[in-house]
Amino acid sequence: MDNSEKLNLLLIKLENLLLRQQGFEAEIQALRNEVSALQSPGSVSTPPTINPEPIITAPPRNTPPGFVAQHSTVPQPTPAPIPSPANQTQPNFAERFKRENMVKSDFEKFIGENLISKIGILILIIGVAIGAKYAIDHDMVSPLTRIVLGYAVGAGLMAFAIKLKAKYENFSAVLVSGAIAIMYFITYAAYDFYALIPQALAFALMVVFTSFTVVAAIKYNKQIIAHIGLVGAYAVPFLLSDGSGKVGVLFTYMAIINIGILVLSFKKYWKPLFYASFGLTWIIFSAWRLDLSSTNNYFSLALLFSTLFFLIFYITNLAYKVSKKEVFGFSDVVILLLNSFVYYGIGYLILSDNKNSTELLGLFTLANAVIHFVVCLIIYKKNLADKNLFYLILAMVITFITMAVPVQLDGGWVTIFWVVEAAVLFYLARIKKIVIYEKLSFPLIFLAFFSLLEDWITYYDIYNGNAAIITPILNVGFLTACIFIACFFWMFSISKKESEEPVAWIWMRQILSYSIPAILVFVIYITFRIEISKYFNNLFELSKINTTPKTRFYDSISEYNYNYKTLKTAWIYIYTLFFASALSYLNIKKLKNTKLAITNLVINIWVIIVFLTFGLYKLSELRDAYLLPESKYFIIGSFNIGIRYVAIAFFALLIVQCYQLQRSGLLKKDLKTMFDYLLYLSILWIISSELINILELSHSEGSYKLGLSILWGIFSLFLISMGLAKNKKHLRIGAMVLFGITLIKLFFYDIYSLSTISKTIVFVSLGVLLLIISFLYNKYKHLIIDDAKIEN
Incomplete structure (x- = not known):
């Protein structure tokens, strides 16, 4: 059959x-009319006529392409006559009555057959327990008789349950579960209390009861048997406890119960049963271990049983899903994860509380990673489950390896490991399309960053506390930062x-798109800044001179060249100017990133403001140290x-790079x-500072007031000239504002401290400048008028 014949057949099927569908719609409308007629008895409904629809027959074989199928009428079955409203009322009422009684009977059946039986068996078990305890407390019967009677009650209940199984299966299942709980109780x-049977026999009986419970639960296919028989058995040790502290017996008993659940999980997957056993086991064990405080007792016992419980629940959780090849859900x-981290937390507590095993914490963490890796390897080699499970367990491996590093190591090695691991996971997520690895790399990126910050803080603490000398560049801190920078650049x-593929966690990718470059830029800047600090800190420490020798009663007095401290700050400002310029140049020429361009602008303006305010002040301190040295021991x-x-x-x-950034688009x-404002304000600030610097070097103290007023007046004239030449109104307005500030400074600040000659010079100079400015405005007023017309 060629494509054209196949297309014709599909079109015919679609038409049919x-x-x-049209026939169904007509029948539905007829039923609606009938319902309306029943609701309004006075009206008579006329059922619509359902016309038989033509059925399209298939074309003969070898039909030429383009053949259009013809409609052929095929007799349709005549619809059954619609009963009259009078005849329809009775059956409709009967059906509604039957449905209401069915709901009532279902509820009654649930209570009578299901709920009451469970409550009854629970009350029976409690009653037996209370009666047994009363008989024990009052020595009414001998210990052997108590045990024999207990087994007799359990066996009788079991026999009665088996007899009723054929006709009353649900009720029988409840009785079986109660009988099993009694058997656990008595054993x-x-x-534990009477020592009537040896330990081996007790455990053998518990294994038999557990096996029987598993078989019974499977045969009955009733979860209630497992719940009451297995989970209910957890209460036995606590009901009969005398405070003897035989925790080994208790945990062995719990392990047998959990192994029963493990076996059952291969046949059934009853989540409530598993959750109950999981929760009760870890709650009981955690409460016991925390109650021990920091004592070293039960070290081996606690470590052994915590590991056993962890493995039981680990295998149980994987068993059914792997065997059925089902996808893991959220609860799974x-x-x-909860099983792994609860076990790790308890194990960490056990090891850390024991003074002889604290050095094994890193090995214990790594052992957790090895366990998950072995499971991951088996799943991968045998292809036992879906990829999501494989990646999940592999993520657990990575997580525990990540945790093992800070537990066992310290300092820069933690940072190096975390940042390399984050980079590898990020690569696998983005390039190999393993989405879960990006989710794992997300916290690791920030962990590595905070670890590096901690390394830097530690360095400063060491320096401030011990005055340590650390060689710049050739040190572990710089190596750590270089590896960090390389990984983040990657x-x-x-x-x-x-990537064009849809992303599950868009918010996470958006955070990373900003965080990675921001952290990279920040770390590069701080790394080399710290190395500059190390260099000058070393010079400062090496400049130490003991001016007074140490005596019996006094320590020696030392002198330091504090000029190195100021030089360090000055070089950090120079480095910051260079870094901001280089970052802007890199973006303009290579990256061409608009978001980074905004960041460049903000950084550049901030660096300019800080340099003009604090940077120039530090440079003036260096000048003062040169002119007036504070120590006679050092030459400046x-x-x-x-x-x-x-x-x-x-x-x-940096100003040039700001200009290039503004022109780059x-x-x-x-x-x-x-x-323009940034440029000319910066020029004014620099030349004003330079004027003060020259006056200070020439020992012309007090002349800076006169010089600044004249300088600002000349600069105002310069701005007006530039504003007229380039037709920039904002420059002319800025010049007027500056001239106004100069005049205010002259009359309210300068005039009181200037001599007569200085006042004459200032007033004459500023007067001449004002006349020149007025002349320029009159000469080039047509440019200003034309500018105003253009703006309007």
Whole structure:
């Protein structure tokens, strides 16, 4: 059959289905009319005529392409006559009455056959327990008689349950579960309290009861048997406890019960049973271990049984899913993670409380990773489950390896391991499309970052406390930071390759898209800043001179060259100017990222403000240290003056990069006006600072007031000239504001401290400048008028 014949057949089938749909709609409408007629007895409904729809017959074989099938009428079955309303009322009422009674009977059946029986068997067990305890407390019967009577009650209840199974299966299942609980009760009492049976026989009987419970639960297919028979057996040790502290017996008893649940999980997957056993076991064990406080008693016992419980629940949780090849649900994942971390927490507590095993904490953490790795390897080799389970357990391996590093190691090694692991997981997630690894890398990225911050804080603490000398560049801290930078740069290059596939956690990817480059830039800056600090800190420590020798009663007095401290700060400002310039250049020439461009602008403005305020002040301190040295033991060179011009050169470089950034188009807004203000204000600030510097070097104290007023007036004239030449109104307005500030400064600050000659010079100079400004406005007023017309 070629494609054209197949297409014709599909079209015919589609048409037939549409015709049948129309027939169904007509019948539905007829039923609606009948319902309306029953609701309004006075009206007479006329059933609509259902016309037989033509059925399209299939074309003969070898039909040429383009053949259109013809409609052929096929007799449809005549619809049955619709009964009259009078005849319809009685059956409808009977059906409703039957349905209401069925709901009532179902509820009554649930209470009578199900709920009452469970409550009854529970009350019976409690009654037997109370009666037995009363008989024990009052020595009414001998211990052997108590045990024999207990087994007799359990056996009788079991026999009665088996007899009723054929006709009353649900009731029989409840009785079987009660009988099993009684058997557990009696066996535990016979061994633990009366020593009537040896330990081996007691455990053998419990294994038999557990096996019987498993078989019974499977045969009856009733979860209630397992619940009452197995989970209910947890209460036995506590009901009969005399405080003897035989925890080994208790945990062995619990382990046997849990093994029964493990076997049952291969046949059935009853989640409530598993959850109850899981919760009760860990709650009982955790409560016991926490109650021991920090004592070293039961060290081996606690470690042995916690490991046994962990393995039982681990295998139980995987058994059914792996055997049936079912996908793990949310609750399964929660139980798997909870079991692993509860066991790890208890194990960590056990080892840390024992003074002889604290060094094994890292090995214990790594052992957890090995257990998960072995399971992961078996699942992968045997192809036992879906990929999600494989990746989940592999994630557990990675998690425990991650935890083992800080437990066993310290310092930079933790940071190195975490950042490398985060980078590898990020690579596997983005390149190999293993989504779960990106979720695992997310916390690791920030863990590695915070670990690096802790390393830096530790370095400063060591330096401030012990004045340690650390060689710049050639140290572990710098190596750690370089590996961190390399890993983050790798992740940044991977993150730029956008994937078209849908992402489950979009918010996480958005956070990473900003966090990775931000952390990368921050770490690069701080890394080299710290190395600069290390260099000058070493110089400061090496400059130490003992001016007074140590005596019996007094310590020696030492002198340090504090000029190195100020030089360190100055070089950090220079480095910051260079870093901001380099970052802007890299983005303009290579990256061309608009988001980074906004960040560049903010960083550049912030660095400019900080340098103009605090940076120039530190440079003035270097000048003062050169002019007026504080210590006679150290020689302050002229580099204290020269470094000022190095800093100004890098400041000019940053201003140029701001200009290039504004012209690059990455900012998507016209910021020419803002850049003009930034440029000319920076120039005014620098030349004002330089004027004060020159006056200080020439020992012209007090002349800076006169000089600044004249300088600001000349700069105002310069701004007006630039505003007229380039037709920039904002420059002209800025010049007027500056001139106004100069005049205010002159009349309210300068005039009181200036001599007559100085006042004359200032007033004459400013007067001349004002006349020149007025002349320029009159000469070029047509430019200002044309500018105003253009704006309007």
